[in-house]
Amino acid sequence: MTRKPISSDLVGLEFPVTIQTWSSKDTMLYALGVGARPAEDLDYIYEGRGPKVLPTYAVIPGGTALGGMMRAVEMRLEMLLHGEQSIELFRPLPPEASVEVSGRITEVWDKGKAAVLGVESVARDADGDLFRTHATLFVRGAGGFGGERGPSAGDGDAVPDRAPDIVARLETRPEQGAIYRLSGDRNPIHIDPEFARMGGFDAPFMHGLCTYGIVGRAVLRELCADDPAAFRSFGGRFADRVQYGDTIVTKIWRTGDGEAIVQGETGDGRVVLSQARAMFAVDR
Numbered sequence: 001m002t003r004k005p006i007s008s009d010l011v012g013l014e015f016p017v018t019i020q021t022w023s024s025k026d027t028m029l030y031a032l033g034v035g036a037r038p039a040e041d042l043d044y045i046y047e048g049r050g051p052k053v054l055p056t057y058a059v060i061p062g063g064t065a066l067g068g069m070m071r072a073v074e075m076r077l078e079m080l081l082h083g084e085q086s087i088e089l090f091r092p093l094p095p096e097a098s099v100e101v102s103g104r105i106t107e108v109w110d111k112g113k114a115a116v117l118g119v120e121s122v123a124r125d126a127d128g129d130l131f132r133t134h135a136t137l138f139v140r141g142a143g144g145f146g147g148e149r150g151p152s153a154g155d156g157d158a159v160p161d162r163a164p165d166i167v168a169r170l171e172t173r174p175e176q177g178a179i180y181r182l183s184g185d186r187n188p189i190h191i192d193p194e195f196a197r198m199g200g201f202d203a204p205f206m207h208g209l210c211t212y213g214i215v216g217r218a219v220l221r222e223l224c225a226d227d228p229a230a231f232r233s234f235g236g237r238f239a240d241r242v243q244y245g246d247t248i249v250t251k252i253w254r255t256g257d258g259e260a261i262v263q264g265e266t267g268d269g270r271v272v273l274s275q276a277r278a279m280f281a282v283d284r
Helices: 024-033 038-045 055-062 064-072 176-183 193-198 208-223
Strands: 014-022 080-089 097-110 114-125 128-140 166-171 231-238 247-256 259-266 271-280
Touching: 014 055, 014 064, 024 038, 024 055, 024 176, 024 208, 055 064, 055 080, 055 097, 055 114, 055 128, 055 208, 055 231, 064 097, 064 114, 064 128, 080 208, 097 128, 166 208, 176 208, 208 231, 208 247, 208 259, 208 271, 231 259
Parallel strands: none
Antiparallel strands: 014 097, 080 128, 080 231, 097 114, 114 128, 166 247, 231 271, 247 259, 259 271
């Protein structure tokens, strides 16, 4: 298949529907990849307790749409950065499933020196829609094609001017990325020092979606009483890289019934996930 150059004409481009299957082994491996530990998260990593499935696991089967985009559009892997990610769940994810995943490009923005592409995926099983994901990719060096600039980084939700209602901390591990990549995101920039240097970085760094999953775990525990059925949606913007061994601090501000603004930071105060919003059930 001939890959298309990045331009505004890509908006609406659909990718072939794929069948994605997973088992409890996959969901437990994902949970370990985002820092689950036996003392606190046994329900997600032990088949004798279910297992439950972390809602953010949706990014794994949903991420096949990103693969479809990279096969259809001209871009260099080492020049890609994950910009934003959101998920919306219509039902709790089962530990075993086979789903049809459709995907399409929803937006293309010209940022001058870079391009931003948005991709939506929808997963369906025999009972109907299961989840929807939306992601943006920041493609360095691919701008300047004459398209619209699109929204700016400051257009999302700002954190309230008060102390957070909840603060949760998790220390990442040196092997975090080596585990997380086994769930499907094999981009070598997160493990291979030479490849990272080719992309202009001093060293490999943690997957943005690993950071997203760690913050999502805090949202699940603190706002949903660790009940995946209460988790409705979660999305945010990747603001900075996380180095292996960094502590991720999740700050949560309740803003209404079933709504909260969330921010992920490192232990030294760098914001790594910004303009994040969580929706959750309050009648549980």
